[in-house]
Amino acid sequence: MGFFDDLRFFGGFKQAIIQVLEPRVTTEYPKQKRPKPPRLHGRHVLNRYEDGMEKCIGCELCAAACPADCIYVRGADNDPENPNSPGERFGFVYEINYLRCIHCDLCVEACPTEAITESKLFEFSFTSRADAIYTREELLVDDTGAVRRQPWEDWREGEEQHTSGWMRATAPAGAAEYEGVVQWSGELGHGVRPPEGGQSGRRDDSATGNISIREVNRAKIPVRFGGRVR
DSSP states (O other), X not given: XXXXXXXXXXXXXXXXXXXXXXXXXXXXXXXXXXXXXXXXXXXXXXXXXXXXXXXXXOOOHHHHHOTTOOEEEEEEEOOTTSOSSSXXXXXXXXXXXTTTOOOOOHHHHHOTTOOEEEOSOOOBOOSSXXXXXXXXXXXXXXXXXXXXXXXXXXOOXXXXXXXXXXXXXXXXXXXXXXXXXOOSOOBTTTBSOOOOOOSSSOOOHHHHTOOOHHHHHHHTOOOXXXXXXX
């Protein structure tokens, strides 16, 4: 083999050298996080009405709908002098085992009072199995309507703002005339959340954190293919 044949050995590093010189497209996770989509299924939240009353009535429909059998609910009668919820009963015991939860969101769809919804938080880990079982006190929002943050959860700005605005975006059976029309009650600290827009013109993307697919297409966001930006 000649001298130039030996130099062909360095040709194998061509693609690696090109990638090293190009700008980085990755984020410095976990220091930096990319925005999460509005329909992301994360850690659950038990909500309150605007007057502070708990939305959960202890009906156990969420536990019945859960395919992973990770929700345990037991209802109790309200104290007539100091009720927890507007109904006759409230969720006296409410537990979610996150070692079994698959974040399918069926519990949210089954809830008749919009009591249980999901935040955008999914980065949380446990040092014990007991910490993985969230209780009613940990899931229920505080007196201001804010999510009760636990020490092992990595919350970032805005991840608790849109916990339920999308859950009733359209009417049952997808009736187009009801798309974008609010059909749920207000929440403590947030009021009446705006619905996520669909194909109709009734939408408020700035309020819901949603991005229209039409706007994405118009923006012509560069996409990287094989080392080239197109």
